[in-house]
Amino acid sequence: MHYLILLHEAENGSARRPDARPAHLARLDELRQQxxxxxxxxxxxxxxxxxxAAGYSGSAIVAQxxxxDAARIWAEAD
Structure with missing residues (x-):
């Protein structure tokens, strides 16, 4: 089944985004490869x-x- 995951930007997310982005993109690439x-x-x-400077409010992901529960576990680990 496909699930929509809405990830909300954490407090100070803009400052943390450069450090977190490579791992986030790698996890998305893993889903893509699968x-x-x-x-x-x-x-x-x-x-x-x-x-x-306005930044981001979060991101949207649609994945199988x-x-x-599996979708929640994936989202919580991101």
Whole structure:
């Protein structure tokens, strides 16, 4: 089944984003290689490809998981 995961930007997320991004992208790439990733996109706070200082409110992911618990476990580890 496909699940929509909305990840909300953590407090000080913009400052932590450069350090967390490589691992986040690697986890998404793993889903992609398994053929389970449908969509992954950042959610900028303003209507712009690069929101600059405005930052991001989070990200949206649509991926296939065996069940809701598996989707939650994946999201909580991200």
């Amino acid at each position: 053929g389970r990733l449908v969509l992954a996109a950042p959610l900028p706070k303003i209507d712009a490809d690069d929101p600059g 998981f065996n069940d809701l």
